[in-house]
Amino acid sequence: MAIRAEHLTFVYNQGTALEQKALDDVSFEIPDGQFVGVIGHTGSGKSTMIQHLNGLVKPTSGKIYYNGEDIYGEGYSLKTLRSKVGLVFQYPEHQLFEVDVISDVCYGPRNLGLSPEEARQRAEEALRLVGMKEKYWQQSPFELSGGQKRRVAIAGVLAMNPEVLILDEPTAGLDPKGRDEILDQVRELHEKKGMTILLVSHSMEDMARYAQRLLVMNHGRKAFDGTPKEIFEHYKELESMGLAAPQVTYIAHALRERGLAVEEDITTVEEARDAILRLFGKE
Amino acid sequence: MIRDITIGQYYPVDSVLHRLDPRTKLFGTMVFIVSLFLADHIWSYVVATVFLAAAIRMSRVPLPFMVRGLKAIVFLLLISVSFNLFLTDGEEIFHIWILRVTKEGVRMAAFMAVRLIYLVVGSSIMTLTTTPNQLTDGLEKSLGFLKKVKVPVHEIAMIMSIALRFIPILVEETDKIMKAQMARGADFESGGLIQKAKSMVPLLVPLFISAFRRATDLAMAMEARCYHGGEGRTKMKPLRYAPRDRAAYAVFAVYLAAMVGTRVLV
Numbered sequence: 001m002a003i004r005a006e007h008l009t010f011v012y013n014q015g016t017a018l019e020q021k022a023l024d025d026v027s028f029e030i031p032d033g034q035f036v037g038v039i040g041h042t043g044s045g046k047s048t049m050i051q052h053l054n055g056l057v058k059p060t061s062g063k064i065y066y067n068g069e070d071i072y073g074e075g076y077s078l079k080t081l082r083s084k085v086g087l088v089f090q091y092p093e094h095q096l097f098e099v100d101v102i103s104d105v106c107y108g109p110r111n112l113g114l115s116p117e118e119a120r121q122r123a124e125e126a127l128r129l130v131g132m133k134e135k136y137w138q139q140s141p142f143e144l145s146g147g148q149k150r151r152v153a154i155a156g157v158l159a160m161n162p163e164v165l166i167l168d169e170p171t172a173g174l175d176p177k178g179r180d181e182i183l184d185q186v187r188e189l190h191e192k193k194g195m196t197i198l199l200v201s202h203s204m205e206d207m208a209r210y211a212q213r214l215l216v217m218n219h220g221r222k223a224f225d226g227t228p229k230e231i232f233e234h235y236k237e238l239e240s241m242g243l244a245a246p247q248v249t250y251i252a253h254a255l256r257e258r259g260l261a262v263e264e265d266i267t268t269v270e271e272a273r274d275a276i277l278r279l280f281g282k283e
Numbered sequence: 284m285i286r287d288i289t290i291g292q293y294y295p296v297d298s299v300l301h302r303l304d305p306r307t308k309l310f311g312t313m314v315f316i317v318s319l320f321l322a323d324h325i326w327s328y329v330v331a332t333v334f335l336a337a338a339i340r341m342s343r344v345p346l347p348f349m350v351r352g353l354k355a356i357v358f359l360l361l362i363s364v365s366f367n368l369f370l371t372d373g374e375e376i377f378h379i380w381i382l383r384v385t386k387e388g389v390r391m392a393a394f395m396a397v398r399l400i401y402l403v404v405g406s407s408i409m410t411l412t413t414t415p416n417q418l419t420d421g422l423e424k425s426l427g428f429l430k431k432v433k434v435p436v437h438e439i440a441m442i443m444s445i446a447l448r449f450i451p452i453l454v455e456e457t458d459k460i461m462k463a464q465m466a467r468g469a470d471f472e473s474g475g476l477i478q479k480a481k482s483m484v485p486l487l488v489p490l491f492i493s494a495f496r497r498a499t500d501l502a503m504a505m506e507a508r509c510y511h512g513g514e515g516r517t518k519m520k521p522l523r524y525a526p527r528d529r530a531a532y533a534v535f536a537v538y539l540a541a542m543v544g545t546r547v548l549v
Contacts, residue, residue, distance in 0.1 A: 056462045079468055087466040094456075095463040097488035107485065111468030142492070156467055 002164060002196055003030040003053055003085070008062035010048055010220075022048040023059070024220040030198065032163075035190050037211030037228070038200045041242035045220040046200050050166050053198070054078075054085040083112050086162030090169045092153035096141040101132065101152050104141050108160040119159070126159035127152075130185055147178035151185075158189075165189065166198040171206070179203075183210055204246045208232065208267035216243070229265040248272040293414050298343040299527065300412040305421025307528045312409045314535045318542040319398050319405075327545040328397055334538050335401055344411045352407045353400060360399055367392035415447040424522050437513025445501070453494060460489045 010023040022045045030036055040046040051057040052064055055071050055078040064071050071081055089095065098104035105123035106116075114122065127137065130151040136144065141152050150170060157165065167186065171179040183199075187210055190197045201207060207214055207228055214231045216224035218241045224231050232238070235245035235253075245267070252266035252275070262275040300308070315334070322328055339349060353360075373387030410418070423440035430436050461471065464485045471482055 051462065054466060056465060079470065082466055082468055089459065089463045089466070091459075093493060094460045094489055095467065095485075097485045107464075107469075108467040111470070160468060 002032045004065040006063045008059045011060045022220055026222045033194050033196055035197045035212045037207040037214045040217030044217040046217045054082045054087050083160040084162055085164045086157035087166045088154050088157045092149035095153055100138050101141050102137045105155045105159050108156055122159045126155040129158055130155045147174050164196040168200045208246045228267055232267050294344045294348055294411045296343050300342040304522055304524055304528045305413050305417040306425050307531050308409050308413055309421050311535050312406055314539055315405045319401055321542050321546055324545050327542055330541045338408050342408055342412050349404050349407050352403045364392045364396050367395050416444050419444040456493055460486055
């Protein structure tokens, strides 16, 4: 029920020579508590799409409903919507501005009209949720490492207590350890707090590991919508869109071609390990 | 929203005017501007109108884009027209209270309005058909003679083209930062003047940091490619006059002659 998009179409620079269709008749529904991955090559419209969901970009045509209400309906407060549907952008550098970490995280709740004490309480909660240790709270956000900046940026949105968390490539430019830490934290938010998650990523491995459902965007259209296993079956079509399946899926297919009885729908390393061990007769 | 701002308002279509050398267009625009100040007879304006209409036609830029620049001078236009209309001495046509409207005044006001409008539209044609980078290239080449008197023409042109190149980048960056802060409940529209100025801080701090970072990165990248200023530097696309540029210069000469002719003869 939570988010429903109907026939979203968005055109940049309408009516000029630079006209460009970024979204073309995209419809979907995201129920409460789902962990959804969004994939698509650069320029496929995924960033534009997610910015529609909290009213930052107004569709040229089409409708968006949050909990059944039209977000462009009369008297609907976009500010309230934005506190319910939290969006974390790709680069934390685009939002960090305060003198220290804690005041920066307070910015969101303060904008919601909370008192300084309440805001601070929310900020502390959010910083703990993303695993930022207390010793960093008084530091300047600009002195932090890339991964820590990211955490502070996510905390900045979490402090508004959103019901839905949208993350635009939260792991771009992070090392493998930092990437796993951030994604594990996101999964924890999903599992412990029941948050609805929308994760944009270029890593098929991450998608196979974390997402319950995948939306595949291609040239502004929704190309596929289903579970990761269903979608990675179509790895040939994904390749034609400049995407791919996880590497282990290719290995599984190669093993099958050689006549070995492994499952076709392997998408994670763990599944591949189990399947291969089974072949050797070791469960 | 903010993406709609176009500075250096280049309109990307393919036309004869787009393909002309930027120096030719700079020169043509100058000729046109000078000629407007020479004009003092109805026939001069007819010639200028024909010239301008032909240029608009050849540029293949839709007319609404041409006249968009006029919005900025509406106020100036109104003031200069009313001053000319009411404050010129001469043969009175009618008067309202102390405001006298004279035959000479009407003439002056009409000419002044036409002059200002043509001036803006004429220079719009140049900026609409020339990319900012071509324009700086053209300026650098045309002002090359100033190097003799130790004016760092190349460096100034380089600064200009970098600045122009950065405008769309910074506009896009501003858009992203605005969105990131709006996602955190920021409100850039409502509130009084002080409130509005305060709400700019979360926008300006990340913007400045990013601008400085981009500037250092660019300087580093230029140095890594051994940039050392204009001395002995060649261009990937050197400006070269084509036959159509010679034709254009001929047209300018004929036009200027016609304008001078109407002034002297008629």
